[in-house]
Amino acid sequence: MAQNELEWLELNSLPATTIRFISSGLQSSSHIFGAIRFYKIDFNLFWSELIIEGLSSCVNLLCLDFYECDAIEQNSWIETAKFFTKLEFLAIEGTFGEMPLAFIKQIIETSGDNLLYLLIQETRFLYTSDEGIAMVAELLPFILVHSRNLRALSLGELNLEQISSLPESCPKLKHVDFYTLNISEELPSLGQSLPPQISSLAIYGAALTHAGGYFYGFNKNFLEAICCHVKYLSIFIDVEDIGYATDEIEFYGIKYIEKPFHDVIYPSYFPQF
Numbered sequence: 001m002a003q004n005e006l007e008w009l010e011l012n013s014l015p016a017t018t019i020r021f022i023s024s025g026l027q028s029s030s031h032i033f034g035a036i037r038f039y040k041i042d043f044n045l046f047w048s049e050l051i052i053e054g055l056s057s058c059v060n061l062l063c064l065d066f067y068e069c070d071a072i073e074q075n076s077w078i079e080t081a082k083f084f085t086k087l088e089f090l091a092i093e094g095t096f097g098e099m100p101l102a103f104i105k106q107i108i109e110t111s112g113d114n115l116l117y118l119l120i121q122e123t124r125f126l127y128t129s130d131e132g133i134a135m136v137a138e139l140l141p142f143i144l145v146h147s148r149n150l151r152a153l154s155l156g157e158l159n160l161e162q163i164s165s166l167p168e169s170c171p172k173l174k175h176v177d178f179y180t181l182n183i184s185e186e187l188p189s190l191g192q193s194l195p196p197q198i199s200s201l202a203i204y205g206a207a208l209t210h211a212g213g214y215f216y217g218f219n220k221n222f223l224e225a226i227c228c229h230v231k232y233l234s235i236f237i238d239v240e241d242i243g244y245a246t247d248e249i250e251f252y253g254i255k256y257i258e259k260p261f262h263d264v265i266y267p268s269y270f271p272q273f
Contacts, residue, residue, distance in 0.1 A: 008035040008063075008270050011051075035063035035089075035269040042070040052076045056083050063089040063269035064107075070095065072103065081106035089269060091119040091262060101138055108139075108146050115147045119154040119177075119262045136162065144169035151175065152200075152261055160189055167195040175200035175232075175261050191225030201226070202234035202261055227252040234260060 036058065043051070055061075061084055066072065072095065084107055092104070108115060120135070136157045143150065150170045154177035166173055176198055178190070187203075194201070226233075233249055234257045246256040257264070 007032045008037070009033050010037040010039060010270065011041055012037075012039040013041070032060070033058060034060060035065075036061060037063075037065040037067065037270065038069050040068045043072055049076070052080050055080045059083060059085065061087055063087070063091075065089070065091040065266075065269075066093070066095055067091070068094040077103045078106050082110050084110050086114055087111040088114055089117045089265065090115065091117070093119065093121045101135065104139065105142050108142055112146055113149045116149060116151045117262065117265060118143065118147065118150060119152070121154060121156055121177075121179075140165070148172070152265070153177070154202075154262070160186060160193055163195065164193065167197055171197065173197060175202070177202045177204065177261070179204045187222055188225075191222040194226055194230070196229045199229055200232040200234075200257075200261060201230050202236065204236045223249065223252045223254070227254055230254055232257050234258070236260065 036055075056079075064084065064087060081103055087107060087110070090104070090107055090111075104120070108118070120139075136155045136159075139155065140158075140162055143153070144165060148170060150173050152175035153166070153170075153173060156177075156179050158176065158178065163176065166176075173195075174197065178201070231254065233254050249256050
């Protein structure tokens, strides 16, 4: 096996009987996998106990990815997370049902400084506090304590005030995703307060549009403020009038990237992509 290749496994919307046989084999061979992706799997229906038992032997796992999965709330998942000592990449996107924050916290704590990429998007959580504290407010302090080597962070509701705590605790952080910024109020502030260590930035959805649903491009002050250290910028919105803005962005020496940052990372973990 070449140095940069990984043995990988993707379970992709398979019938229950197929998942059952694969999961049984996982228990005896899972130690060879460096990357595992669960794609649109309902763990209530697809013999999750067998998968959980198999994952417990994934001592060499570097990448764990859940996409549009359901029912990952069992306590056994939290116990499984204690075995992911080498994990570099954790992605949880578009999951249904409720996922316990304790599961993610355990992965972060176990992986520690090995964790390089943490991407959690469009996911509902089973909160551990009675008040239902927001996911970011509860997870971010935990991340800052355990993941000093973090390179990329996507937490959905991350705001400008919270990002100020990142440079000291995560000195190697290079990429951040933003979802909830207001283009007329907070975007200029982001340009002024973005930590200089951030060289890659992604801004999503309503952060870039006004009430009418139109994108008018970034203001000059914002681009001037970030061009001294931001080298790559991604923009993702549901409008068609974004094309002309790429020339404006690249005028300031910033490269426009069409793919989300995690899509750029995936090929190194899943060589079939």
